[in-house]
Amino acid sequence: MNAFMNWRGIWTIYKFELARTWRTLFQSIFTPVLTTSLYFVVFGSAIGGRMSEVGGVPYAAFIIPGLLLLTILAESTANASFGIYLPRFTGTIYELLSAPVGVTETLLGYVGAAVTKSVILAGIILVTARFFVDYTIVHPILAAGFIVLVALAFSLFGFILGCWADGFEKLQVVPMLVLTPLTFLGGTFYSIDMLGEPWRTVALANPVVYLVNGLRWTFYGVADVNIAVAAGLTFAFLALCIGIVALIFRTGWRLRS
Amino acid sequence: MTTEPILDIQGLCKTYIAKSGGESTIALDAVDLQIRKGEIFALLGPNGAGKTTLIGAVCGLVRPTGGTIRAFGLDMKRDWRKARARIGLVPQELSVDMFEHVLLSVNHSRGLFGLAPDARRIEEILRALSLWDKRHNRISELSGGMKRRVLIAKALAHEPELLFLDEPTAGVDVELRRDMWRMIGELRARGVTIILTTHYIEEAEEMADRVGVINQGKLILVDEKAALMKRLGRTEAKIGLAEPLKAVPPALAAFALQLVDGGNALLYKAKGEDGQDRAIADLVKALVAADVEFKSFDVHQSSLEDIFVDLTERKPA
Numbered sequence: 001m002n003a004f005m006n007w008r009g010i011w012t013i014y015k016f017e018l019a020r021t022w023r024t025l026f027q028s029i030f031t032p033v034l035t036t037s038l039y040f041v042v043f044g045s046a047i048g049g050r051m052s053e054v055g056g057v058p059y060a061a062f063i064i065p066g067l068l069l070l071t072i073l074a075e076s077t078a079n080a081s082f083g084i085y086l087p088r089f090t091g092t093i094y095e096l097l098s099a100p101v102g103v104t105e106t107l108l109g110y111v112g113a114a115v116t117k118s119v120i121l122a123g124i125i126l127v128t129a130r131f132f133v134d135y136t137i138v139h140p141i142l143a144a145g146f147i148v149l150v151a152l153a154f155s156l157f158g159f160i161l162g163c164w165a166d167g168f169e170k171l172q173v174v175p176m177l178v179l180t181p182l183t184f185l186g187g188t189f190y191s192i193d194m195l196g197e198p199w200r201t202v203a204l205a206n207p208v209v210y211l212v213n214g215l216r217w218t219f220y221g222v223a224d225v226n227i228a229v230a231a232g233l234t235f236a237f238l239a240l241c242i243g244i245v246a247l248i249f250r251t252g253w254r255l256r257s
Numbered sequence: 258m259t260t261e262p263i264l265d266i267q268g269l270c271k272t273y274i275a276k277s278g279g280e281s282t283i284a285l286d287a288v289d290l291q292i293r294k295g296e297i298f299a300l301l302g303p304n305g306a307g308k309t310t311l312i313g314a315v316c317g318l319v320r321p322t323g324g325t326i327r328a329f330g331l332d333m334k335r336d337w338r339k340a341r342a343r344i345g346l347v348p349q350e351l352s353v354d355m356f357e358h359v360l361l362s363v364n365h366s367r368g369l370f371g372l373a374p375d376a377r378r379i380e381e382i383l384r385a386l387s388l389w390d391k392r393h394n395r396i397s398e399l400s401g402g403m404k405r406r407v408l409i410a411k412a413l414a415h416e417p418e419l420l421f422l423d424e425p426t427a428g429v430d431v432e433l434r435r436d437m438w439r440m441i442g443e444l445r446a447r448g449v450t451i452i453l454t455t456h457y458i459e460e461a462e463e464m465a466d467r468v469g470v471i472n473q474g475k476l477i478l479v480d481e482k483a484a485l486m487k488r489l490g491r492t493e494a495k496i497g498l499a500e501p502l503k504a505v506p507p508a509l510a511a512f513a514l515q516l517v518d519g520g521n522a523l524l525y526k527a528k529g530e531d532g533q534d535r536a537i538a539d540l541v542k543a544l545v546a547a548d549v550e551f552k553s554f555d556v557h558q559s560s561l562e563d564i565f566v567d568l569t570e571r572k573p574a
Contacts, residue, residue, distance in 0.1 A: 003336065
């Protein structure tokens with residue numbers, strides 16, 4: 001450790017957070033495999049039977065980026081928010097606050113662990129999807145980068161949520177009432193071009209539309225929206241979350257009295 | 258003072274701003290405190306006096322609204338990483354990771370404070386706290402006293418030079434309290450400086466080198482325990498008389514005596530240094546010389562507890 005960074009502290013938090021995942025390994029890995037399979041059965045087979053292609057991409061392959069985002073958004077938010085909320089709830093946060101650990105260490109530890117888990121889940125989903133449909137990723141490096149970027153942004157968002165929440169209800173309410181509807185309405189399972197006006201224009205106000213399309217573009221080279229706008233918005237959301245987290249630490253909001 | 262204090266608090270203030278309309282609370286009011294290296298300092302005060310806030314301000318749980326804190330000569334605002342790495346805290350609440358195992362939790366604490374794993378050192382700590390046999394237990398399976406031992410082990414895991422114990426013996430059994438006292442003694446022998454808050458004043462009396470009394474956010478007194486007892490202690494002696502007296506015999510006028518119990522007893526009251534054993538001996542001699550027959554002689558020396566109650570019940574000026 002030096003005066004500017006407690007590397008071992010970061011590694012300690014990171015390991016501790018991931019340990020929570022290993023402890024619930026079955027649930028952590030089996031759940032996404034099962035959900036992905038269900039989505040493929042329900043959407044891929046049932047709907048895909050009637051609608052063979054979207055923008056030149058087979059329907060079952062078309063929904064993969066959406067399914068990935070569905071899981072990444074939910075898991076990143078849930079893991080990061082739970083990670084910081086639990087010590088606040090049990091009171092063990094005193095140790096973190098009294099340790100030589102600052103914003104950077106805390107974020108790299110908690111958010112890093114949440115991102116890692118999301119990326120692992122994304123890999124599992126991609127492998128599971130392979131059993132249902134044959135697909136090729138056009139820009140694999142960009143796809144990986146985009147997945148990490150979105151996981152990072154929503155882990156930060158989850159961290160903010162975990163700081164804000166003062167009960168388990170609040171911890172659930174945002175993912176349930178905001179994130180899930182936005183994801184489902186964000187063109188996860190359809191192209192927003194299929195929507196009639198004014199709904200197509202309304203859908204453009206949904207930030208998740210840009211995330212889904214950004215990821216879909218890296219997969220198949222097709223998107224409903226301008227890819228630069230999608231990338232720009234993702235970075236803007238990331239920057240906003242970083243700003244809020246910095247503010248939380250500067251003011252000690254909900255962490256220090 | 259020959260050496261720099263290990264902890265130097267100057268004008269420390271903490272005001273809690275009330276949400277919408279309520280009154281702000283002053284939890285710490287310009288507290289000045291210097292802690293010497295290697296001493297055991299007991300911070301006494303009634304509930305809500307500001308003890309935990311003071312500890313929290315040093316350890317980074319509370320953001321002070323004014324004043325400066327220096328530890329090991331380092332400014333806690335600027336060099337907090339370096340300073341905090343050398344400070345340990347045992348909180349008052351039993352805040353533990355219920356799902357974790359003892360050993361993992363203690364190792365985790367060491368890592369958080371930036372130290373490389375040291376299995377031998379951790380084993381030593383766990384053995385000293387009788388936790389070694391329980392190292393693979395889940396913390397949630399442990400009793401309250403054992404959980405407190407885990408908290409202490411976690412605080413010691415990074416071998417701090419300055420240790421805060423916030424109500425370490427609140428709600429623990431006699432055995433643990435004795436273990437705790439022994440452990441505090443050993444830590445001190447190793448050169449660790451200890452600051453503890455307690456409700457059990459006998460504990461401060463037993464262990465502390467110096468005592469500070471805090472009330473309503475103000476540190477109203479800091480002194481060597483012995484000096485404090487000497488300065489503020491009281492001695493009372495009640496002499497049961499064989500035969501009732503109508504007045505204090507003139508030969509005993511030099512002593513602060515009162516006739517009580519309808520003339521059946523004499524009461525002697527002395528404050529501070531007047532209350533020395535010597536004065537009592539002199540009184541006995543004078544009684545004998547004055548031919549005052551007495552059948553009982555009860556001496557009561559006020560404890561730190563009496564002094565404490567006296568100080569904190571006094572209304573602030």
